[in-house]
Amino acid sequence: MVDAIRDHESAEFFDGTARGELMIKRCVDCDHDSRPTALACPACWGSRFNWVSASGNAILVSWVVTHVRSSSTGESAVSEPIGIVELDEGPWLHARLTELDPTRAAVGMPLEVIFLQAGEEKIPAFRPRR
Amino acid sequence: MSVALAGLGITEMGKVFGSTPSDFAAEAIRLAVADAGLTFGDLDGLLLNPGVSHGALGIELAAALGLRDLSLLALMNGYGSSAGAMVQTAALAVDAGMADTVACVFADAPVEPGRNIGWAFSGLGASQPKGFGSLAATTGIPGVAGLYGFAARRHMAAYGTNEEHFAAVAVNQRDWATSNPYAQQRTPMTVEDHHNSRWIAEPFRLFDCGLVSNGGVAVIVTSAERAADLRQPPVHLWGWGQGHPGYPMERGSEFGLTSGAVQSSRAAYTMAGITSTDIDVAEIYDCFTFTVILSLEDYGFCAKGDGGPFAASGALGRGGSLPTNTGGGQLSSFYMWGMTPLSEGVIQVRGQGGQRQVGRHDIVLVSGNGGILDHHSTLVLGAHPRNSRG
Numbered sequence: 001m002v003d004a005i006r007d008h009e010s011a012e013f014f015d016g017t018a019r020g021e022l023m024i025k026r027c028v029d030c031d032h033d034s035r036p037t038a039l040a041c042p043a044c045w046g047s048r049f050n051w052v053s054a055s056g057n058a059i060l061v062s063w064v065v066t067h068v069r070s071s072s073t074g075e076s077a078v079s080e081p082i083g084i085v086e087l088d089e090g091p092w093l094h095a096r097l098t099e100l101d102p103t104r105a106a107v108g109m110p111l112e113v114i115f116l117q118a119g120e121e122k123i124p125a126f127r128p129r130r
Numbered sequence: 131m132s133v134a135l136a137g138l139g140i141t142e143m144g145k146v147f148g149s150t151p152s153d154f155a156a157e158a159i160r161l162a163v164a165d166a167g168l169t170f171g172d173l174d175g176l177l178l179n180p181g182v183s184h185g186a187l188g189i190e191l192a193a194a195l196g197l198r199d200l201s202l203l204a205l206m207n208g209y210g211s212s213a214g215a216m217v218q219t220a221a222l223a224v225d226a227g228m229a230d231t232v233a234c235v236f237a238d239a240p241v242e243p244g245r246n247i248g249w250a251f252s253g254l255g256a257s258q259p260k261g262f263g264s265l266a267a268t269t270g271i272p273g274v275a276g277l278y279g280f281a282a283r284r285h286m287a288a289y290g291t292n293e294e295h296f297a298a299v300a301v302n303q304r305d306w307a308t309s310n311p312y313a314q315q316r317t318p319m320t321v322e323d324h325h326n327s328r329w330i331a332e333p334f335r336l337f338d339c340g341l342v343s344n345g346g347v348a349v350i351v352t353s354a355e356r357a358a359d360l361r362q363p364p365v366h367l368w369g370w371g372q373g374h375p376g377y378p379m380e381r382g383s384e385f386g387l388t389s390g391a392v393q394s395s396r397a398a399y400t401m402a403g404i405t406s407t408d409i410d411v412a413e414i415y416d417c418f419t420f421t422v423i424l425s426l427e428d429y430g431f432c433a434k435g436d437g438g439p440f441a442a443s444g445a446l447g448r449g450g451s452l453p454t455n456t457g458g459g460q461l462s463s464f465y466m467w468g469m470t471p472l473s474e475g476v477i478q479v480r481g482q483g484g485q486r487q488v489g490r491h492d493i494v495l496v497s498g499n500g501g502i503l504d505h506h507s508t509l510v511l512g513a514h515p516r517n518s519r520g
Contacts, residue, residue, distance in 0.1 A: 005261070013262075062386065071244070091379065
């Protein structure tokens with residue numbers, strides 16, 4: 001896995017993952033919850049956010065399994081499934097799916113967040129809810 | 131004033147090495163100008179759409195070609211919607227009297243000898259991302275095929291679209307490509323061939339994915355009046371539209387279920403004064419088989435969710451009710467972003483399709499789709515001036 005590297009914009013997000021919390025942005029004006037990358041609230045176009053901790057529960061929206069063929073050996077490497085997940089609070093995230101057999105994946109499947117090390121930072125990933 | 135496409139230039143295409151995007155663009159413009167019976171000196175506008183390769187196109191090309199005193203010059207990029215958007219911008223400029231004769235060009239050279247072709251579109255040549263960009267990289271975001279795969283999987287779950295439907299699109303377009311001398315892939319394909327092709331990003335196999343090509347395509351936009359005096363049959367612009375839905379990535383998003391083709395097609399049909407039933411031939415942007423299925427629905431050729439069965443019905447093939455992607459499209463002919471459907475649309479309207487020419491070609495639809503279903507453009511092309519329609 002490549003390293004996650006924090007910058008000014010993502011610092012509070014990675015502070016959260018280090019604590020085991022998945023941080024999202026809540027609009028100061030209308031309380032709508034948005035993705036960590038939001039620059040304006042999609043509900044009211046407000047520009048002021050508070051970082052809040054999401055529950056970590058989500059459902060599966062979509063997923064793919066990538067096969068990357070080496071140009072030297074011709075062998076294909078199969079990835080773990082990668083998903084779009086919908087947090088209980090509403091925002092969608094792209095994330096790794098772990099402990100999930102892709103042949104058993106289904107839209108709406110309940111998931112929960114876990115945190116994986118990616119260099120010096122931790123990143124969110126999702127597994128079937130226990 | 132009405133506006134027309136008067137020239138088309140298509141360079142050598144595919145695994146063509148040793149030329150830069152600027153070389154391909156220059157050659158495409160040269161071919162398009164000659165096709166129209168014009169010279170570089172007749173151009174007073176140039177619009178350029180760069181691809182993904184290093185050393186991509188810039189407006190410096192104008193000076194390199196010796197073009198002087200242009201009244202319109204710009205680099206445009208709406209990804210796969212760009213070809214339609216360039217033609218629209220050129221048409222507005224011609225209609226406003228800002229320019230008389232505008233070349234619109236796309237050129238790219240992403241394929242390098244010995245490189246896995248996915249490399250060019252992977253962003254691997256870019257520097258290590260930081261912040262949320264690096265977070266995206268850690269998830270292993272699976273390239274363009276995977277991102278469209280997310281969309282396709284949603285559609286499959288919602289409407290029962292399946293790999294038989296995908297195969298129908300791929301097989302149909304390969305059949306058309308067998309009659310297209312420009313096509314990179316002309317070996318006939320069966321449904322079994324499709325199913326046996328290797329996975330790229332499940333649910334997509336290799337034969338669900340567009341090709342990658344080096345090359346360039348240019349068209350010349352001018353007034354219909356002027357086009358009538360030039361070498362080729364004019365291709366009249368009846369209507370156009372764009373749609374950039376900006377679907378939010380959150381609960382309730384229609385990502386994967388509809389695209390900007392809904393908005394874009396409605397605008398284009400209204401401007402052209404037609405409905406989807408008036409269209410004789412459709413040239414639909416087809417970066418993936420799924421893109422065709424979704425677009426057919428959004429253009430109103432079938433009900434929402436019925437794009438797969440419609441594609442599998444034979445409607446898109448020779449003798450079908452809606453001959454579609456008659457040159458083989460990006461799946462089987464060549465990948466020049468929106469210039470792939472546009473160039474074939476021009477050829478069909480003119481009646482110059484040879485073995486693949488569709489008998490009835492009065493009104494031809496051209497779509498352009500960019501981003502991950504984020505950007506859409508539509509052109510309605512006519513063989514006759516719109517006001518002369520009987």
